[in-house]
Amino acid sequence: MTPEEFRAAAHELVDWIADFRLRVPDLPVRSEAEPGEVRTALAGPPPERPEPFAALMDDLDRVVVPGITQIQSPGYFAWFPSNAALASVLGDMASSGLGALGITWQSAPALTELEEVVTEWLRELCGLAPEWRGAIHDTASTACLVAMLAARERATGLGETRGGLQAEPAPLVVYATAQAHSSVPKAVLLAGFGRENLRLVDVDPVTYAMDPGSLRAAMAADVAAGRRPAAVVASIGTTGTTAVDPVAEIVTVAAEHGAWVHVDAAMAGSAMLLPECRHLFAGVDGADSLSWNPHKWLGTVLDTSLLYVRDVAHLTAVMSTNPSYLRSAVDGEVTQYKDWGIPLGRRFRALKLWFHLRLDGAEAIRARLRRDLDNARWLAGEVEAEPGWELLAPVTLQTVCLRHVPAELVGTDGSVTDLDALDAHTLGWVERVNASGRAFLTAALLEGRWMARVSIGAEPTERGDVEALWTLAREAVAPHR
Ligand SMILES: Cc1ncc(COP(=O)(O)O)c(C=O)c1O
Incomplete structure (x- = not known):
């Protein structure tokens, strides 16, 4: 496709997207597709020769639209809001159009530095302390895994550089509640702690929030049995009932054992933009990591998840790699987001937040x-x-x-x-x-x-x-x- 062919098709696609958004309210909210229906309608031999753009658009209309649940519908009240503000969609288009490669600062300085700008904007908008530094990840699930890896490595004094968890003399324990999102136990398991070392702490029977007294007791019991409390995952806004774990008290209890505190505020984090809701986040500045998803209630199109940490030096010590082909003369002066998480290649996701915030405004x-x-x-x-x-x-x-x-x-x-x-x-x-x-x-x-x-x-x-x-x-x- 040449740039001129792209121009013509893209204009058509943008018109189509605008029309689609206008008719979303008239579509069935839950997709009525039967299992296999979309696959059967679209399967066939792989295309060897170019097809007309109109044929593709026809399938998009005829098969794909009825094949999605209309999350952008005014009648959508399921799971959690997963908004896709059109201003952020423009940023997503710009991101793909630029075709930037985020592997090091050098591969796209703007990709790195705009990410610094927008994560700082959101820190400020959320009223978080200046020590927090943020990065954009794909999802809160990934952010939680990164947090659990950082927690593990703090508890072991960077044991990954020696025998890893397998060389630890005592099991390391992580605490959450049964109300935590399924991505929390998943991260705990993937980080190697083992299901036997995940404690589901009691919750208040009315609010479903973690009971700090039970957390303290569970940690004491583990210590008495020769185990080491390594991390607590506190949820602000659980998926089921939006329960709010008392982070300030959890931070105090965790500090008695040097345990890492990760705050999962995937859906509820957007509420930090509202000063009247900040009481729900009391104590959050004492945690070690905090994740929330602008791709939920805030409205920045998927995939835009933020992970803030207070000790970047520790995170990069856990995550960094330094192969010869990625080195440059400015290393040490610049942020290398490849050392803040798992992937090397990163998309220019900051554009989605940049467009969203600049075009819609806080x-x-x-x-x-x-x-x-x-x-x-x-x-x-x-x-x-x-x-x-x-x-x-x-x-x-x-x-x-x-x-x-x-x-x-x-x-x-x-x-x-x-x-x-x-x-x-x-x-x-x-x-x-x-x-x-x-x-x-x-x-x-x-x-x-x-x-x-x-x-x-x-x-x-x-x-x-x-x-x-x-x-x-x-x-x-x-x-x-
Ligand atoms: C509280 C909570 N944490 C984590 C997640 C997982 O979010 P993601 O889909 O970004 O991994 C969700 C989403 O449902 C959630 O509600």
Whole structure:
């Protein structure tokens, strides 16, 4: 494709994207594709000869669009917001168009230094202490793995340069709660600690937040048994209920054993932009690492995950490589992001944040986040006021966890008579909402029982859309009202 051919096709594609975004509200929110349907429609011999652009666009329209769940729909309330602000999409296009290669500072000085600029902007916007230095990773899962590797190496005094974990005299232990995202145990396992050395600390039965007293007791028990506390992963905004682990107290307890504290605020981190929400992050400046995803609620298109650390020298000691072909005269003067994480080659992701922040501005982003918080409070109020419905967890941010209990399942003493029937009812009405195509929400287990999660925060979701969802939910339980 020549630059002129690209110009023509790209104009068409940009028009197509704009039109697509305009019609998203009319599409079924959950994809109605059957397993294998997309593959069957698009499989065939690999193309040997160029095809017309129009043929490709036709397949995009006909097969790919119905083959995705419409995360950018105002009726999207599932999992967590995964916004793709169009301003950041422009940055993504610029990133691919530039074709830059981020392997060293020398391979693309702007890629490195713009990443320094935008991570510093976000540090400031979030009110984090100046010691934090950030880098952009693909996901919070990767960021957590990097944090666990850094924690392991601090606990072992860079044991990787000797016999590694296999030479450690005592097992190293990591602490989190059962509410932590699945990427947390995954990172702990991948970093070599072993499942036997992952402690799931008790949570408060009402807030689902880590109980610092139980953390202290678990660490003491491990020490008494000859094991060494190495790290704690605190979650601010758990995936299930947006529970907030008390980071300030966790930092104090961890410090008694020199354990690393990683804060996973993947979804909730965006709330740091709002001064009125910063109390949820109290103590975070005492942690060792902190990750959050602008590619969730903030709205920068995937993949844009931030990992901040306070001790860059330690991180680079763990991660750095120095093969002859990557050396340059400026090494030592410049940031080498290859030494801040796992991959060598890095995309120019900073452009996505740069475009997003410059074209939309923090003020508008804050207003949108506040709108979502307000909508969640409104829905929570409706649920509380409606007979037969209950809130299952405090609404700390934009996620509302709820359940409908049909009158026939309530015993004379007010308790539920058949929990399995209640589970079936919850899964049934959630499926009826999702099958309607007008909204999509997620059922999830809380303490072994099904609940519905309404995660508010898609960029186009306004109060009217939340009202429509609430009507839909009440209709979906109608036979049982
Ligand atoms: C609290 C929390 N941590 C981590 C993750 C994983 O994020 P990513 O998809 O960026 O790995 C999620 C996403 O669901 C999350 O909610």
